[in-house]
Amino acid sequence: MSTISPPVTALSVTGLAKSYGPLEVLKNVDLDVARGEVVAIIGPSGSGKSTFIRCLNRLEEPDAGTVMLDGAGLAPSLTSKELRALRRKVGMVFQSFNLFPTHTALENVVLPQVHSLGRSRQQAEARARELLAKVGLGERADHKPAQLSGGQQQRVAIARALALDPEIMLFDEPTSAIDPELRVEVLRVMRDVAAEGMTMLVVTHEMNFARQVADRVVFFADGTIVEQAEPAAFFASPQHERTRRFLAAVLEEEL
Amino acid sequence: MSAELILRALGFTLTATCVSFVLAALLGALVAAARRGPWAPLRWLAIAWVSVLRGVPPLVWLFVAFFGINLGQAKLTALTATILTFSLVGSAFLAEAYRSGLDSVSRTQFEAVSATAMPAWPGFSRVILPQALPVSLSAAGAYLIHLLKDTALASLIGVQELTFITNDAVQRGSNGFTAFLLLGLAYLALSVPVALAARTAEAKLRKRWAVAA
């Protein structure tokens, strides 16, 4: 982020809570994200990270709490029209890519533009080619997902999400299902997207990405935010015992 | 047996099969939609529909339709009763065929459609259906052959289809073994092309909507 003017809040979450039956997955989560900010969300498995970001584009419906986008509050329960409006603004990239398997890379990026934004096929195709080139897959436009590596599929998925010109991008462990040597390309694309000023929430196990690209690291445990800080401070001097234990385990694994 | 009689009988068999199948396919789609829909009472109704219709021999339904409904004011012809029966029974089987197709599509695909803000119909028709249809189609093709053979039951309520006229000829003194052997061959001659056509259609769909190449 290289802005001097005061940060504009892109997303403001207050008191978010969600349970599955007796299991409290999210407990009173508060988080404000400034426009253009990149937030890395880390934490142990089962701590509610996925549930949290899935509540932001309403793939899950929270039980309580408010989510404000660009200063406008979202109703607790949205009509399908409102849901679509929300999801045009908030793009999502999944751990397992979730490309449309019967369609080519190009078509994967074209379809949502045509059907969600009402762009003409021609416009959509031009934009899709531009985005595929940007993620380094200009040559692979006519390949089906099954013919692409995990890293390539994930880059198509990023292009597909970007094609709707979202204001915020959510990533749920975007590199976890990818061979280590193919992750760099995906991370490079994510860096580029961040550098262009996209507001991003990235659930990740990539500590280097968190350290180098994120503006802030948020640590989740047991359904709440235990601690958050800018990366340098976060990694250098974690305040909570829970955070220290997590970092010790993760960083040890990385060595 | 005159050629005319045989052709007419073939016509009955094919009419009962094809008309019932088309109606069953349409009605089955509604049942499958209800089954997966958001409204619980409709879901239960769809489950009951499928269980009840499949849980009773088609012959019993045929008798219910023919003798049962004939008692009232509106009289069903034997052919109408046959078509009614197999449309309803078929809708249960085809609803299950659609359901198996939809169940074969990963939940994450439905999420991807939602997350990309696609409206319900294009999301369904462009993303979900191409993945579900090949699976549904092989189940539906199997049911079509099943249905073709089941229409023989209509002979029991007097529809003069292939089995009826064969049985009739045997009652009048034709050689039973030869006659029923020929009948069997006639059903084979019908069902084998249906099986081939279903397989070709499925292969075409799989190619058109291939996940690779």
Ligand SMILES: Nc1ncnc2c1ncn2[C@@H]1O[C@H](COP(=O)(O)OP(=O)(O)OP(=O)(O)O)[C@@H](O)[C@H]1O
């Ligand atoms: N649909 C669901 N029904 C019931 N329980 C669920 C459901 N989704 C998630 N959970 C539970 O909620 C808790 C939090 O899950 P969540 O996926 O948000 O964790 P996470 O932090 O993303 O974990 P991971 O790092 O493994 O992805 C887990 O205990 C999980 O089993």
Ligand SMILES: [Mg+2]
């Ligand atoms: Mg998760």
